[in-house]
Amino acid sequence: MNNDPLLVGTDSVFPNQNSSSAPTVWEEDLVEAAQQGIPAGRGPMLTLTKVSTNDQFLPGGAFNPAPEPAPQCVIVNNIRTTGGASQRLSASVIAAGLVGGQFVGGVPGARGMGAVGIGAPGDGVRGLSVGDGPSGHGVFGLTQSRSSTDAGVCGEAVTGARAVLGRHTGFPPGSGTLNLVTQAVRGEGGTLGVCGEGRTVNPDGTPAVASWGVFGKGVTAGVQGGDGRTGGIGVIGVSGPAFVSGGLPFTPWAGRFDGPVRVRSVAGAVGDLSVDGSLFVSGPTKASVLTHPDGSQRVMHTVEAPERWFEDIGRARLRRGVAQVEIDPDFAAVTGIGDDYHVFLTAEGPSDQLFVAERTPTGFEVRGTSDIPFSYRVMTKRAGDRTGRLEVFEPGAGSARPTAEQSAPAADAPEAPPEDDAVRADPGPPADWPDGVPWPPEVLR
Secondary structure, eight states: OTTOTTEESSOSSSSOOOOSSSOOOOEEOHHHHHHTTOOOOOSOSOOOOOOOOOOSBOTTSOBOSOOOSSOEEEEEEEEEEETTEEEEEEEEEEEEEOOOSTTTTSOTTOOEEEEEEEETTSOSOOOOOOSSOTTOOSSOOOOOOOOTTOOSSOOOOOTTOOSSOOOOOSSOTTSOOOOTTOOSSOOOOSSOSSOOOOOSBOTTSSBOSOOOSOOOOOSSOSOOOOOSSSOSOSOOOOOOOOEEETTEEEOOOSOOOSSOOOOOOBTTBOOOOOOSSOOOOOSSOOEEEEEOTTSOEEEEEOOOOSSOOEEEEEEEEOBTTEEEEEOOHHHHHHHTOOSOOEEEEEESSOOSOEEEEEEETTEEEEEESSOOEEEEEEEEOOTTOOOOSSOBOOTTSSSOBOOOOOSSOOOOOOOOOOOOHHHHOOOOOOTTOOTTOOOTTTTTO
16 A cells, blocks of 8 residues: 555555644545556455454464454544543444354354444444435345344344434424325334334343333324235234233233224224124223214113123014914024023003913913913023123133022122232332333233
């Protein structure tokens, strides 16, 4: 490099240590060299290669006086001195650490780094993509590892900082510009586009008090699943095993909503709610909403009972004082009705007597003193139903806990033991916890 005729803008003697009057600038102008007839070759302007070993003995058997367990190729420091005190503003380390793999000459299993940026304070590494091209990335990471623990880009944070932060600044709030494709963070994958995993164990080995795999917070919605144009399920929640945190047991919900929930019909998609298991409602109202002719919405409430009943309603008529009523075969098939069911009769004309004379799994016989029409109501329990009256409900158990039916009045329930305030004491959220987000254990209980 010394006396290189292609170096311009500085003394060609390397290194140029006298840079107080003007900074050192290296510029290799191949175009200007060609115009002046100076021979020039193709290739990189600068190649730095460091060869080292951590072996105790060199090839040939000589003792290695300078083994390097963690070699570094290039270190660049940006230092400011103020009042005699030095402060490192930024630094960069290129080709640092041990590169694993004997074919590179490193130590197998040891990980190396191609470049390290240090901001003190500031951004350690910042990538900028300028222009309006469709394929420019500010930072691009690629890994050829087949390990599921490796990543093209990996961010790590300590003491409450964010490991990875994506921010879209093209349309600030209040600009009046609506752009549905502005995305601060986007994940595209063959199986999972974005995968978030909350920590279950702290770095010191203690169980984590609480963690979230993915946390969303937004003006319109914190998390949206699906766009209404592609197939698949918008959101899937899978419950895990029960766990204990802070000495308290927690229920492994597949999904939880703290507030009103609405399932609506939009753009031809019918907002039906299908539940394969049991549905338990702790609120006071279970109702349907109907439209009144005046345009208002009116509420129709359900009828509730301490046991599970199926019922069917119909009409029949006495002829010569007798009526044979057949139970709907489909109703009998799905309920498994036997001969122990209830029939409630209502005469629809003058009658001195109306009663059920016989019951079978396929129908019942009604007798009376007049040939009149009547209405009936059949009620039966589900076949094989083992639940009792007013079951004890345990949240998260999957169903109400059945209790044995008793002919005698039940004894008074024992009083619940007082809660131990010391056990349920909670230190409260950290200082950087998001506003408006409930803090455990209220969130997970």
